[in-house]
Amino acid sequence: MPAAAPASDLRTDKATRESVFALVGNPNCGKSTIFNALTGLKQKVANYPGVTVEKREGTCFNQHGKRIHLIDLPGTYSLNVHSPDEAVVRDVLLGRRADTPRPDAVILITDASNIERNLYLATQVLELGLPTLLVLNMTDVAEAKQWRIDVGKLSQRLGVSVVPMQATFGKGLVELKAAMSKLGSADFQPVSSNVHPARPSASGNELEARSPSQAGSLCHLPIPPDILGGLQQTRADLIRSGTVSENVSLLEPLYLISDHDPAHYGIEDSLVNRLAAAHDVLEKKLPGWEDRLAASRYEAVEKLLLDVLRRPERDESTTTDRLDSVFLHPIWGGVCMAAIMLAVFYMIFSVAEGPMDWIDKITGSTSGWIEANMPAGDLRDLIANGIIVGVGGIVKFLPQILMLFFLIGMMEDTGYMARVAFIMDKFMGRVGLNGRSFVPFFSSYACAVPGIMATRTIASPKDRLITILIAPLASCSARLPVYTLMIAAMFPANGVSTLQKASLMLSMYVLGTGGAFAFAWLFNSTMAKGRSSLMVLEMPTYKRPSLRHVARYMLERAKMFLVRAGTVILGLSILLWAAKTYPKPGTPEPADTAAKVAYRSSQLSHSFAGRAGHFIEPVIKPLGFDWKIGIGLISSFAAREFFVSTMGIIYAVEDDGDDNVEPLKQKLAEDRWPDGRPIFTPLACLSLMVFYVFAMQCLSTVAVVKRETNGWKWPIFQIAYMTAAAWLASFVVYQGGRLLGF
Amino acid sequence: MNTDWQTWTALGVVIVTAGLFVLRAMRKKKGGCSSCGGANAPIPKH
Ligand SMILES: Nc1nc2c(ncn2[C@@H]2O[C@H](COP(=O)(O)OP(=O)(O)OP(=O)(O)O)[C@@H](O)[C@H]2O)c(=O)[nH]1
């Protein structure tokens, strides 16, 4: 994208098109909550910073029924960007994105309980000179801290309307809409220049330099005069070299040259060097100018707050502090985390068990009914033993998925997830990952795709790449069915407590996490060293989870899960049924029961699927897997949970009269190697679970990695290293277990 | 006769499914793992 944006073209028909408002603010201040409340959309909201990483658009109506185009943006602490998600905010605000018109107005959202840091960004945004409206969100949290903010005075000082809100409770929404209506109307007065009134102009520290053309965009900047001079020089130089167009404001070069890694953010390569050079020139002339500029902004905010904010002498210890003294305790913190995680898996097993059995029964009797009421033939077999078994085998896991996402939603909404991040941060630091890697990594426990997208918050390209590479090692929810089936096959008799099953499941998650850290360390020590950035992890306050919110999150995931079962899994089931049915043997099926069993197993063995399984059997035999498991490994390459369907389809046999359908785990437990040893021994099941902990087995992830890394190199590397790791780990488990006598 | 039409219908279903998969692969990939009960929002156009 050229530095001079084509956005001006998009603005020409301003009178006719709907106005565009952008939501800007610090991370986790409630932007998406407000966006959702205004538009009725369902952007992801969660109680930790870095949730929104791309811009999201929607429409809402102001009080007079006029349409407003609303853009939800990622959170940022500053317009001096360091990471791709922050760059989105800068580029939208400066009108540098070809796909987005420059906003006509900004809704600047601040967290009232963190007002100082939030107003820092406000100083930068107000300077842009766009009509701006300030939302003081989370006033409930500020009140709990006994902070009093004088809204009238703040508004007067900043020269913009200020709307106090409690977005989660919908408080202040009407006032916000009213303020938006005024902001959009024709008689709107541009932001007053009274931004930082507290600075005495006599000090000479402040410059009222306003060249006529920039009068609108340069309010009283707290920019020291020498820096301002330097910036003006930089701007002139950049215009002369053709790096930026002539009509850029003074601030645009300011934010462009402070971007230390422009190549990362879609600026043309040829311009990158010129911007970097301009930065160096300025740095040489005025060493430390960036820090001084930041300091002067903070000073201005502080002076403003002296007048506007009243707070207790000492901040009392809040509920958050008290909870954190346990949850972030060096010892108890870890203990609590382990206990909570174990409880999560316990609930997944115990609560979901009953409903899963019902679904099993329903699929079983449906396919039984079809077999009883349809004449024998291929179509009947396809429906009963392909489609119903395949899709039903996955749908069965819906209760577990619901439970998993309910619990994840609760942890996210309360703010506990951020504490997990804090505890894990120590380990992550040790393996060379920074704090920002945590949110993407943790999101990957739900699904690696959004996790990998969330890596856009990571500034350093190297850290980002490493996080992308290890993200699929977090056990995503698609692994849940595989783990559950294997645990069931391991203990077919009901003698094992739920707690033991839950512990086994938890240990798979721990193994994946440990593996991810080990690989992060490995990559970190072998890859070329990049600029590593320091990042302070911000702890959000604890909040009471909103049940509506969590329920919505859970149902959304459930819907996706079912849609997927009805499309991809359905299609794969049909194809797999074909692969195991064709080519058909020339001879008809014998009537005798024993001969029939032999006939069928030879048929399966000679089918396309069977041949593929036999083909890879030599490679997987040392892991304890036979050719049928081999079919599962191949077919689940597209989507790992399809392994469960595959087993169901392969082991599905038309009943011969007895309507007592055996559960899949029973069939697995009874299967034998040619020499009569059972195939699914506990050790083989464990080996298979470990394989799935490490194996890539997900085409969606491959696609998103390709897109985020711009090419095939890294996704191919990722498939290779993960498959190799999976094989090795399984090998060690299986052969080691055998040596130990299991 | 009965088995005959079943054979052909089943084969037809399989071929149509395969065709749909091929079409899906050829269309610009949208990505997005909705498996996972996918915690993903739709992927932004860049
Ligand atoms: N107590 C309280 N919580 C709020 C309020 N507004 C939002 N929240 C909560 O704050 C958290 C963050 O909200 P989001 O809307 O995801 O914040 P965001 O600014 O979009 O965050 P990023 O996308 O990460 O930058 C969520 O848990 C919300 O439920 C409020 O007025 N009061």
Ligand SMILES: [Mg+2]
């Ligand atoms: Mg957000």
